[in-house]
Amino acid sequence: MAWMAWTPITAAFFSCIILMLIGMGVWQAVSPTVPRRGFLPLTTTRGDRLFISLLGAAYIHLGWLAFTDAALWIGSIIALVWLIIVMRWG
Amino acid sequence: MNKITNNKAWFLVLPVFFIVAISAIIPLMTVVNYSVQDIFDPQTRFFVGTEWFEQVLADRRLHDALIRQIVYTMSVLFIEVPLGIAVALTLPRNGWGVSASMVLLALPLLIPWNVVGTIWQIFGRADIGLGGYVINLMGIDYNYAQNPMDAWLTVLVMDVWHWTSLIVLLCYAGLRSIPDAYYQAAKIDGASRWAVFRFIQLPKMQSVLVIGVLLRFMDSFMIYTEPFVLTGGGPGNATTFLSQFLTRMAVGQFDLGPAAAFSLVYFLIILLVCWVFYTVVMNAGKQGEQ
Numbered sequence: 001m002a003w004m005a006w007t008p009i010t011a012a013f014f015s016c017i018i019l020m021l022i023g024m025g026v027w028q029a030v031s032p033t034v035p036r037r038g039f040l041p042l043t044t045t046r047g048d049r050l051f052i053s054l055l056g057a058a059y060i061h062l063g064w065l066a067f068t069d070a071a072l073w074i075g076s077i078i079a080l081v082w083l084i085i086v087m088r089w090g
Numbered sequence: 091m092n093k094i095t096n097n098k099a100w101f102l103v104l105p106v107f108f109i110v111a112i113s114a115i116i117p118l119m120t121v122v123n124y125s126v127q128d129i130f131d132p133q134t135r136f137f138v139g140t141e142w143f144e145q146v147l148a149d150r151r152l153h154d155a156l157i158r159q160i161v162y163t164m165s166v167l168f169i170e171v172p173l174g175i176a177v178a179l180t181l182p183r184n185g186w187g188v189s190a191s192m193v194l195l196a197l198p199l200l201i202p203w204n205v206v207g208t209i210w211q212i213f214g215r216a217d218i219g220l221g222g223y224v225i226n227l228m229g230i231d232y233n234y235a236q237n238p239m240d241a242w243l244t245v246l247v248m249d250v251w252h253w254t255s256l257i258v259l260l261c262y263a264g265l266r267s268i269p270d271a272y273y274q275a276a277k278i279d280g281a282s283r284w285a286v287f288r289f290i291q292l293p294k295m296q297s298v299l300v301i302g303v304l305l306r307f308m309d310s311f312m313i314y315t316e317p318f319v320l321t322g323g324g325p326g327n328a329t330t331f332l333s334q335f336l337t338r339m340a341v342g343q344f345d346l347g348p349a350a351a352f353s354l355v356y357f358l359i360i361l362l363v364c365w366v367f368y369t370v371v372m373n374a375g376k377q378g379e380q
Contacts, residue, residue, distance in 0.1 A: 004116070005123045007137050014119060042373055055365070058358055065140055066147040072140060 017054075024050060038090045046087075053086040118357075124350035142351035152352065154327065155335040156359075159311060162246070162331060166310040169250050171303060174257025175295070179287070181262055195255040207319025210248040214320075234321060238328035241321045245329050248316055253306060260302040264295035300371045304364055311360055332356055 024047060033046040040052065057079035064075030125142055129135045146152060181191050201209070214234050216222040225232040234244040268290060276286045314333040317323065323330035323338075330338075336356065340349035 003132065004120045005127060005129065005132070005135060007123060007126060009137070010119075010123045010126060013122070042369060051365075055358070055362060059362070062143070062147065062355065062358070065143050 020050070040086070040090045044090060049086050049090045052090065053083040056082050056086065121350045121353050124346050125354055127347055129346045138347065142347045143355070146348055146352045146355060151327070152335065155330055155332050158328075158330070159332045162242075162313070163307060163310045165246055166249050166253075167303060167306060169246070170254045170257050170306055171299070173250070174254050174302070175261050175299075177254070177258045178261035178265055179291070181258070183266075192259070195258055198252050198255050199259075201252070203315035204319050206248060206252050207316040210244060210251075210316075211320050214244050236325055238325055241325055241329050245317050245320060248320065249310060249313070252316070253309070257299075257302045257306065260298040261295050264298040265291060268294045296371065300368065304367065307363065307367070308360060311363075 027046070035043045035045050037043045040049075042048075044052070060079040060082060061072070061075050064070070064072060064078075068075075126137060126139060127135045128138050177195075182188055198206075210221075213219045213221040214232075216226045216233060222232060222234075231237075232240050234240040272290050273286065276290060281289070312333050313331055314337065317329045317331060318334055321329045323334050333356075336349055336352055339345050339352065
């Protein structure tokens with residue numbers, strides 16, 4: 001796997017994503033999702049909301065890097081808050 | 091609600107999962123790893139954090155290439171989709187004309203991308219190409235190697251020539267699936283030609299059109315070979331689209347880190363646009379059915 005040029009941070013990042021997917025799979029098996037409509041203008045399942053929040057989180061980070069010089073962890077906290085809001089009320 | 095009791099069919103998806111993992115997910119993970127490092131060779135690499143992303147997001151040439159790319163893709167979609175629908179509507183429904191038009195329409199799709207570039211490179215030349223010669227004969231000063239606008243139009247026309255057939259064939263398949271009873275009912279109601287198109291043909295073509303537009307969006311947003319062969323990205327940078335810019339960065343200058351960061355930004359743009367488009371169109375269809 002040396003050719004993949006792993007770093008501890010990217011390994012942690014992908015581990016989080018994989019854990020999230022496994023967690024969602026287990027959650028789905030234990031209590032299947034019911035599509036519902038929150039503040040987002042469409043009916044979403046739990047998986048849809050995770051996708052939307054992860055995509056949003058990626059854009060929040062890109063926007064943070066493009067438009068501010070402030071520390072990135074502030075952007076990460078905003079992205080985390082966004083993730084919680086979408087998963088809970090989206 | 092019907093509960094699914096047997097999930098064994100999911101095991102049949104495993105081979106596809108492995109193929110996608112090897113061909114897409116693992117390379118994508120590698121790109122993510124590259125994007126946060128300065129790589130000199132496999133053994134010599136340094137972690138640089140988000141430096142490449144900051145550099146790429148502030149790059150003026152990248153912004154220009156992105157704007158060019160968006161204008162190009164929008165032009166392609168605005169020309170190819172209506173044109174494809176119009177051609178599909180005029181195709182014969184039965185008789186020998188069906189096979190003849192299918193073969194003719196499929197021809198451009200069978201030609202490899204680099205050959206398409208070469209065909210148009212020669213076709214557009216004023217000295218040996220038929221197209222370029224005729225246009226110059228009409229008194230229009232046309233030279234795609236020197237004039238940015240000519241180069242731009244040539245690349246656009248080339249794409250329309252190459253890919254409109256795809257939209258036509260998809261729409262035609264959608265149109266063929268409409269039972270005659272719909273048309274008969276419309277006739278009894280005295281529906282106009284426009285009403286038949288708007289309320290029968292267009293909704294029935296919706297699912298194939300979504301696929302067609304998504305394919306054309308992704309393909310034209312990633313276009314590389316044809317402009318590379320035809321104009322080499324020139325004159326100047328007039329037809330340097332995102333993928334060519336990226337290739338120049340990654341393979342030409344061997345800036346693997348910035349190229350990887352840029353690839354991820356590029357990937358996120360395509361992912362977002364495709365998802366928004368797919369969601370909007372699919373939800374519009376659901377509302378129409380209710």
